[in-house]
Amino acid sequence: METENLQQLVEEVSLQHFDRPFNHKATFNKRLKTTGGRYHLQTHDLDFNPKVLEKAGETAFIGVIKHELCHYHLHLSGHGYQHKDKAFKQLLQKVGGLRYTPSLIEKSEQKRLLKYQCLRCGAVAKRQRRFNTERFVCAKCKGKFQLIEKIDSQ
Ligand SMILES: [Zn+2]
Ligand SMILES: [Zn+2]
Structure with a gap:
């Protein structure tokens, strides 16, 4: 998947599941090892581990996108955006986001x-x-x- 497609996918997931637009940048970050994605508090950008898509598949990858979008939308709207926050847990459950990064080790490995x-x-x-x-x-x-x-x- 190319960066433009990733950006488009994140925007779509945002509109479809959060009813709000994603107005920042989404990029792949190959340096991420076991982390599925990250939300940057300063820039509001998201980056994603391409290995999630490769090894765990698209459904899991969308689960990770939803997880990061929970941080994003809650933070921008001034709600509890951290893992421990009730608002985060509730929103994550509502949109069906993944709580943990899926295993990045293939079955055959x-x-x-x-x-x-x-x-x-x-x-x-x-x-x-x-x-x-x-x-x-x-x-x-x-x-x-x-x-x-x-x-x-x-
Ligand atoms: Zn998180
Ligand atoms: Zn023996």
């Missing part, structure tokens, strides 16, 4: 851990890859392992 347990002594081994339980024996008791659990971790 998540490490999957497989948990194996020795059938004889109960020792647990965690592996990233599936292994042949016929050939792998427990270091402690030479017993055989059985797959007991798959864990998705980040």
